[in-house]
Each structure stands twice: as structure tokens, then as C-alpha cells.
Amino acid sequence: MKILSVSTATNHLSVALNNDEEIIVEKNEQDERNHSEHLDPMIDEILKANNLKLKDIDRFAVAIGPGSYTGLRIGITTVKMFASILNKEVVGISTLQALAESVKDENTLIVAGLDARNDNYFAGGYVNKNNMPENVIPDGHYHIDVLLNAVKDYLAENDIKKVIFVGSGLEKQDDLIKEADFDYSYGTDDQNVLHSGLIGKLAVSAEPVDPDKLLPRYLRRTQAEVDWHKKTGKPFEPDSNYVEEV
Known part of the structure; x- marks a missing residue:
């Protein structure tokens, strides 16, 4: 194919x-x-x-x-x-799953993230099962504190000790990640794209x-959607309906 x-x-x-x-x-x-x-x-x-x-x-x-x-x-x-x-x-x-696919380590939590600014990330956690990254921490829009707590919770409940961060902007949170106190590393330049x-x-x-x-799966409302909601008072709708309304 x-x-x-x-x-x-x-x-x-x-x-x-x-x-x-x-x-x-x-x-x-x-x-x-x-x-x-x-x-x-x-x-x-x-x-x-x-x-x-x-x-x-x-x-x-x-x-x-x-x-x-x-x-x-x-x-x-x-x-x-x-x-x-x-x-x-x-x-x-x-x-995020495509980013996680670049890491083939077993018994490892792969945290794929994209910098969403102001210490926020579009991120999700994955583990390799049957040669496929399986989503175990849902893709979402996380503040770094919330994301790290989700990582710690997952590690505490599963027999996985190692974490690899791939994507963009996560290295600048290294001090906070160190405080989280788990074994971690960052992806290579090639893995991070x-x-x-x-x-x-x-x-x-x-x-x-x-x-x-x-x-698209934005995982966060666009500013245009927020403004539209404030102006019309209508509830948020699926993306296709929103586009038609505009």
C-alpha cells in the first residue's frame, strides 16, 4: 500500500x-x-x-x-x-503519537510535547506495545505542573521507571523535572521533530x-472561537459547525 x-x-x-x-x-x-x-x-x-x-x-x-x-x-x-x-x-x-513513534525503547514512558507557551504544553504519554506507541496519558493541554504530576502518577501505578521527553520546549523545564525525582532523558534532535x-x-x-x-485536533480553543462564543452567547460546537457559522 x-x-x-x-x-x-x-x-x-x-x-x-x-x-x-x-x-x-x-x-x-x-x-x-x-x-x-x-x-x-x-x-x-x-x-x-x-x-x-x-x-x-x-x-x-x-x-x-x-x-x-x-x-x-x-x-x-x-x-x-x-x-x-x-x-x-x-x-x-x-x-504527539507520531513524535512518540520516534522512540522505540521498551519499558519507558514517552512524553511527547509541544511548547504552548507560559509553561503550558500540548502533551501526551505513550508506551510501546506491540511495536506501537499506545496512549496512556491522554493528549491534552497541560500546565507543566499538571503534566509532571500525571507522569508521576503513571509511574507510581505501573512497572515503568524511565521517562523520555520528546518534542519542543521541555528542556527549559529541567529544574522542575529534576524536582519530580524520576529517571529521565530527552530525545535527540532527530527525535524532537x-x-x-x-x-x-x-x-x-x-x-x-x-x-x-x-x-484538526487543536486540544485548545482558538482565540477566534472564544471571541465568537462571547459575541454570540452560543455554546461551543464541533469544529465543522463553527466554521460554517463564521
Whole structure:
């Protein structure tokens, strides 16, 4: 099964072609903010280099969040369009699960996190089971104190002693992490960025969805949603309803 996977969730743009779990090619662009300009040419380059057309792809995969609000919509809209027009399968993969996939250590709690500023993180905890990162601390929006308490609670209730932090911004909390008093380390530079090839690997066993139902998982309300709620007095609704209202 040929899988084209995309991540525009962070400032790291990544596109990959997989044959099932085998990563055929992955292209990455670091520290750029213009994913909307570079995504399509990167996809085209990968397809041409492998003598493929979009119609030859069996399944599309994309990081659905958490991450940059604008970035997520770029990637998700792109794969939704491809899947819908070509009548192909599409799957959404948690950004945090894809980060955790970069760590294959056993008997280890993998804490994947993205800096959400002001000591807050989009984060989740994972452990490798059957060669797959299983979510054991739910993906969410956590203050660092709450996140570390969740980590300590998990370690206390399970026979796991080691923690690896992957993602962005967690190293600056090193003093607090030391105070938490558990064995920990940080991911390598390569592990700390989001790789679309790993999204493609996770996509092999993921359940395809209707392209129209593929939505971002922000894990936190956007400021536009908050302002809309204050202005209208209406309750928060699913993302698709909110977009229609605006």
C-alpha cells in the first residue's frame, strides 16, 4: 500500500512516501513558516522522483494535531482534497503519537510535547506495545505542573521507571523535572521533530475516515472561537459547525 503522508503541524514541514511501513523517501524543511507555498511542490517532487502520480497513492495521511492552527489546516485541507477528488483513503494521526513513534525503547514512558507557551504544553504519554506507541496519558493541554504530576502518577501505578521527553520546549523545564525525582532523558534532535515517514507507518493500521469528517485536533480553543462564543452567547460546537457559522 502506497501512503503519502504530510505534516504541517509545526514549523517543520515534512512529506513522505511509504510502502506500508517502509519509508521510501522523506523530505523535510526546517524552521520555515510558509508551508502553503512549499507543500505542493514538495509532494510533486517526491511523486516525480518515484515515477508516480497522485492517483497511484492508495492512502493519504496527515498529522491532525495538536499544532499550529494555520499549519494544521494547510495539511489537512490538502489531503482531504486529494482523497475526496481521487476517492482514496485518508487517515489522521495524532501529532504527539507520531513524535512518540520516534522512540522505540521498551519499558519507558514517552512524553511527547509541544511548547504552548507560559509553561503550558500540548502533551501526551505513550508506551510501546506491540511495536506501537499506545496512549496512556491522554493528549491534552497541560500546565507543566499538571503534566509532571500525571507522569508521576503513571509511574507510581505501573512497572515503568524511565521517562523520555520528546518534542519542543521541555528542556527549559529541567529544574522542575529534576524536582519530580524520576529517571529521565530527552530525545535527540532527530527525535524532537515530526517526521512524516513515521506518520505513514502509523497510518498503515489506522482506521480511514470520510474526508469530510477529518478535522484538526487543536486540544485548545482558538482565540477566534472564544471571541465568537462571547459575541454570540452560543455554546461551543464541533469544529465543522463553527466554521460554517463564521
